[in-house]
Amino acid sequence: MSDPVQAFMKGITAKNPAEPEFHQAVEEVVSSLMPYLDKYPKYREAKILERICEPERVIMFRVPWVDDKGEVQVNRGFRIEMNSAIGPYKGGLRFHPTVSLGMLKFLAFEQVFKNALTTLPMGGGKGGSDFDPKGKSDNEVMHFCQSFMNEMFRHIGPNTDVPAGDIGVGAREIGFLFGQYKRLRNEFTGVLTGKGRNWGGSLIRPEATGYGAVYFAAEMLATRGETLKGKVCLVSGSGNVAQFTVEKINQLGGKAVTLSDSSGYIYDEAGVDSKKLAFVMELKNVKRGRIKEYADKYKDATYTPLDRERDHNPLWNHKADCAFPSATQNEINAKDAENFLKNGVYVVSEGANMPSVPEAIGQYLDKRILYGPGKAANAGGVSVSGLEMSQNSLRLSWPREEVDQRLQGIMKAIHEQCVTYGKEGDWVNYVNGANVAGFVKVADAMLDHGVV
Secondary structure (H helix, E strand, O other): OOHHHHHHHHHHHHHOOOOHHHHHHHHHHHHHHHHHHHHOOHHHHOOHHHHHOOOOEEEEEEEEEEOOOOOEEEEEEEEEEEEOOOOOEEEEEEEOOOOOHHHHHHHHHHHHHHHHHOOOOOOEEEEEEOOOOOOOOHHHHHHHHHHHHHHHOOOOEOOOEEEEEOOOOOHHHHHHHHHHHHHHHOOOOOOOOOOOHHHOOOOOOOOHHHHHHHHHHHHHHHOOOOOOOOOEEEEOOOOHHHHHHHHHHHHOOOEEOEEEEOOEEEEOOOOOOHHHHHHHHHHHHHOOOOOHHHHHHOOOOEEEEOOOOOOOOHHHOOOOOEEEOOOOOOOEOHHHHHHHHHOOOOEEEOOOOOOEOHHHHHHHHHHOOEEEOHHHHOOHHHHHHHHHHHHHHHOOOOOHHHHHHHHHHHHHHHHHHHHHHHEEOOEEOHHHHHHHHHHHHHHHHHHHHOOO
């Protein structure tokens, strides 16, 4: 770390103790921006970097609810409204036991840059709760969501803050949240995205993050005159993002050979084709089962349980061309990166938020592989959320082909911005490109607005 970065991070860590994910996200961005700020001192003079690291508003609240046994449960709810310089706050709600203030600040900070890259007028925010929907009945999830919205409704709105889904918040949860908002406010507005198709949702929204990550990988490959056809791909996760990443890989002629969940991963050398993917979707979305059942059904596949004592994840230790980390933050450590680079991976397109630790990213950059960081590669989800907001404002619905075409156009535009700001000779540093491009758009708006 250079001295200016160290000095800045010293202030950040002192002001935000015990928030390692937030520190990591800020350090990555600041490391990219320091050379740019040297060229354009107006941003330093206006303290834009200090202001962009400070949330405009942090909301934290109690969420009491009653379970099926009649016992009172208490969770903690959050909403981080990070930056609204270019539009209403926009970002998902995450329901997971690991949710904390620092975790959500990291996600909200990343969201600011990601949303700026989409070309749509959206600020950045994030929220959620330490509530775990796994193992809960529909009735319990409904009671929790209604209690959560009893506080959240005061702080959100179609022109203020528009939450979406994230880990643990799917169509079921969005439906319960929206129903309670409508009841409390007595209005039907586009206040949440990821809604059901028959009450204001957009086509392609469930597919968007996974599709977008693959479209971004295709754009990176095109810079070398290549396509995804015939490429072997490692995919982590088995939720929404991973499922539609595999679907789009198949459509573009590639082959996904892995999927995972919190219990372990499967490896299928023959590839997760459309029929097998349909089984995974039924298993995960309807039965809410474990990925191990894939290997029970398809005998040629192998299942490896998670071993927390191991210093690496064997999912990333197979021969492949591309990696699509689509599970969670910091899932790829330095050893994992070393393993898949050794096994031939030269394309990494992040479907999850910050899935690679800094040491892994350092290896990608040293090897000069095609590396799409999450704030660029997984921006497809929030892009179609933005398109859903537009459709809600217009009171109309675009056909599937139009939304998909707009998504492809947005991912292409994001790639072009990364190239513009990240080109270094005959190579593109997509980390610097994404960070600088997102920063410039938000920073210029902040300068226009004055000291607010």
